[in-house]
Amino acid sequence: MEKSVLKRIISFYVEGFKGMTTGKTLWLIILVKLFIMFAVLKIFFFPSYLGKFDSADKKQNYVSNELIQRAK
Amino acid sequence: MIAEIDNISLIDWSRAQFALTAFYHWLFVPLTLGLGIVQAVMETIYYKTGDEFWKKTAQFWMKLFGINFAIGVATGLILEFEFGTNWSNYSWFVGDIFGAPLAIEGVVAFFMEATFIAVMFFGWNKVSKGFHLTSTWLTIAGATISAFWILVANGWMQYPTGMVFNPDTVRNEMGSFWAVAFSPVALNKFLHTVLSGWIIGAMFVAGISSWYLLRKREVKFALASIKVAVAFGLIACFLSIWTGDGSASQVAKQQPMKLAAMEGLYEGGEGVNLVGAGILNPSKKEYNDNEEAFLFKIDVPIPKFLSYLAFGKFNAYVPGIKNIIEGGYTKPDGSIALSAEEKIARGKLAINALANYKTAKADSVLLEHKADSIKNALVLAAETENYTETSEGDTITAIALTGDELFAEKKAAVHAKIADSRQQLKENFAYFGYGYIKEPKELIPPLGLTFYAFRVMVILGGFLLLLFAFATYFSYKNKFETKRWLQWTCLISIFLAIFAGQAGWVVAEVGRQPWAIQDILPTSAAISKLSASSVQLTFFIFLVLFTVLLIAELKILTSAIKKGPQINENKN
Numbered sequence: 328m329e330k331s332v333l334k335r336i337i338s339f340y341v342e343g344f345k346g347m348t349t350g351k352t353l354w355l356i357i358l359v360k361l362f363i364m365f366a367v368l369k370i371f372f373f374p375s376y377l378g379k380f381d382s383a384d385k386k387q388n389y390v391s392n393e394l395i396q397r398a399k
Numbered sequence: 400m401i402a403e404i405d406n407i408s409l410i411d412w413s414r415a416q417f418a419l420t421a422f423y424h425w426l427f428v429p430l431t432l433g434l435g436i437v438q439a440v441m442e443t444i445y446y447k448t449g450d451e452f453w454k455k456t457a458q459f460w461m462k463l464f465g466i467n468f469a470i471g472v473a474t475g476l477i478l479e480f481e482f483g484t485n486w487s488n489y490s491w492f493v494g495d496i497f498g499a500p501l502a503i504e505g506v507v508a509f510f511m512e513a514t515f516i517a518v519m520f521f522g523w524n525k526v527s528k529g530f531h532l533t534s535t536w537l538t539i540a541g542a543t544i545s546a547f548w549i550l551v552a553n554g555w556m557q558y559p560t561g562m563v564f565n566p567d568t569v570r571n572e573m574g575s576f577w578a579v580a581f582s583p584v585a586l587n588k589f590l591h592t593v594l595s596g597w598i599i600g601a602m603f604v605a606g607i608s609s610w611y612l613l614r615k616r617e618v619k620f621a622l623a624s625i626k627v628a629v630a631f632g633l634i635a636c637f638l639s640i641w642t643g644d645g646s647a648s649q650v651a652k653q654q655p656m657k658l659a660a661m662e663g664l665y666e667g668g669e670g671v672n673l674v675g676a677g678i679l680n681p682s683k684k685e686y687n688d689n690e691e692a693f694l695f696k697i698d699v700p701i702p703k704f705l706s707y708l709a710f711g712k713f714n715a716y717v718p719g720i721k722n723i724i725e726g727g728y729t730k731p732d733g734s735i736a737l738s739a740e741e742k743i744a745r746g747k748l749a750i751n752a753l754a755n756y757k758t759a760k761a762d763s764v765l766l767e768h769k770a771d772s773i774k775n776a777l778v779l780a781a782e783t784e785n786y787t788e789t790s791e792g793d794t795i796t797a798i799a800l801t802g803d804e805l806f807a808e809k810k811a812a813v814h815a816k817i818a819d820s821r822q823q824l825k826e827n828f829a830y831f832g833y834g835y836i837k838e839p840k841e842l843i844p845p846l847g848l849t850f851y852a853f854r855v856m857v858i859l860g861g862f863l864l865l866l867f868a869f870a871t872y873f874s875y876k877n878k879f880e881t882k883r884w885l886q887w888t889c890l891i892s893i894f895l896a897i898f899a900g901q902a903g904w905v906v907a908e909v910g911r912q913p914w915a916i917q918d919i920l921p922t923s924a925a926i927s928k929l930s931a932s933s934v935q936l937t938f939f940i941f942l943v944l945f946t947v948l949l950i951a952e953l954k955i956l957t958s959a960i961k962k963g964p965q966i967n968e969n970k971n
Contacts, residue, residue: 343521349462349959350520353469356951361473363944364480372937373480376487376927383568390491391569391757397924398750398834 408931410922413485416938418908420477422901423945427471429900432546432593433600433635434464435539437628439532444627446532452966456620458523459964460604461535465520466959470952475549477941485934489915489925494570496562496579497552504548512541546596547589554585556916557907558653564828566756566821584649588907591642594635595903598863599896601632605870606893607960609886617963618880625889626874633867639860644708650910651709651717652731654917656842657910659720660849662705665692667719667728670703676854679847686720686843724839737830739839742918746833752824759816766813770806832919841921844912852905859899866892 347354380386438460445453479501482490490497518526518534526534555561561578562571573579605628608621650658659667662674665686677696684690698704703713710717710731718736722728726738737745836842866888873879879886911917915925 339521339525340517342525343517346521349466349955350469352955353466356948357469357472360948364473364476368477368937368940369480372933372940373484375483376485376929377483377491386491387567387569390488391566391753393488393928394492394569394924395750395754395757398747 409929409934410926412931412934412938413926414922416485416934416941417478417481419938419941419945420481421904424471424474424478425901425904426897426949427467427474428546429596429599430467430603431464431471431542432596433598434460434467434603435542435600436597437600437604437631438464439535439539440627440631442532442535446528452623455964455966456623460624461519462959463956466952466955468516470948485927485929486915486925487927489920492570492920492925493916494568495573496555496571499573499576500548500551500580504545507544512538512545515541543593546593550589550592551580551585554582554588555579557588557911558582558584558649559916559919564824566753566824567760584653587642587645587649591639591646594639594642595900597635598632598639599900601628601635601867602863602889602893602896604628605632605889609889610960611963612880612886613883613890617966620964620966622874622880625870625879629867629870629874632863633871636860636864636867643860647708648710654911655718656720656723657844657849658709659718659723660844660846660910661853661906663692663846663850664717664719665721667717667722669706669716670714671705671717672698672702673704673708675699679850686724686840720843724842739842742830742833743836743839745827745830746836749824749827749831750834752820752827755820756817756824759813759820763810763813763817766806766809829918832914832916832921832924835921835924841913844910849906849910852902852909855902856899856906859895859902863892863896863899
């Protein structure tokens, strides 16, 4: 019984995706967009600035120094 | 030092990049929120009547909703990338205050949206009508809840509340989740912003339907869609006036400088008029020079209206820019406003207290370390037979005692310094950000942009209210089809509604400058130490990427609109 529910859910999605018209183009755009965002922009242009510090202690030391120094 | 890099250029480019991303993101979000409700109402009519015409009508608008949703999805994540890269001090400083709402948004709202959207698109004729309708409404509810948490995070930046600053981690920690989630600023912001989305969605449906009427096609579909959209738009406009009033009142209480900039108000007073329209005087360079603020202005005919809108009393005192900088006036809570100089001094006290706290903490660790080292050495020595059985053992015990006493004194002094600096930080934390302000005039946001954007938003909002009122009247009198001027106006007004929404964001975000977090962190302290050229590069990458995506959306959207709903109108 449980298996048949799972099968029905899978077939619901499979048939839904198969029946798409404009949706196929949209999915292509979504996938290309996500690839550009995560595989290109995030990695090459938007690394975490504090990611260069390997511990929370170093991050908080860096930020506190910055916050103190910038007021001078 | 930040001064070593081109600070102004870096801040400006980083802000421009954030603004570009937010503008772009805000093209899609309001349409999702507004169009979603319109299509759900249409599907509800189908559910109630069983009329296949309404099913086809809802399906067409759902298709346009899907195109918009697909192109817009995940564009908001770019803003989060920018937080981590360009605004790293800010990201660290806000801690879990920002993280919690965004995490809830991601987990609850997004998954709710993502689950039910599949049923909404794939479920026609596969699930029951009731389940499908429920899924449609839950998709829209998910999108709206998602917007709520994002706006809670934004609301906190405008009115930081419900948090405790931890000097050890240099982060703000959640003191009261409910104070953050249901702050009056966040609630008003959520309602006003979502309603602006409803107006844009309603205008979109009315405008596209008018295009069909102008081309004399899909007439029945267009007229039926317009009936739903314009009534919905009219309700949204009225509610928007109510929430706009609430927002203005919150701005008056929490961000008086923003209100003064929105009004071009340099000298405040009791019973202040609201400026309806005006042209700012470009010769006015300083807040305290003797130049007039306006070349020309028209006040709203209701006297003392700004005082009333701000504080609910026609004679209430509204401070102007000069008053806020000079201080000394009585605030609504009865306290006396500090001058900018005093706030700057208290901000510097807070930052010095943080520095002292950090130093004292480091001293404390060092002292503990030293004490432990000496104690260990003495214990080791005491354990040596030669010392324990001679008089030197007594000497060492005495030395150890003296050492302990000496350290006890030093430790007490350091602990007192820790407690004092922590207390000083706590007492002055509300002004922490002022410690980065060099001159009081830095506290004035870009006046022209804030002033004009506010007028654009309000005037266009008023225009849209009238338009929806006319359109509702003619639509329900069955005369809309013959009013070509109204059809043209509705079509053009799609862009005006979008423009009004964007102008609203300009008021909210430009008007709160120089703050990243109101009073606590200015953009100059929030920004990462990057080169301006690297931010310029990513700005233009985004510009190209967004333009390509926008062209793709417009192409797919216009193609779907040209194709039309393909309803056999003679059938019914």
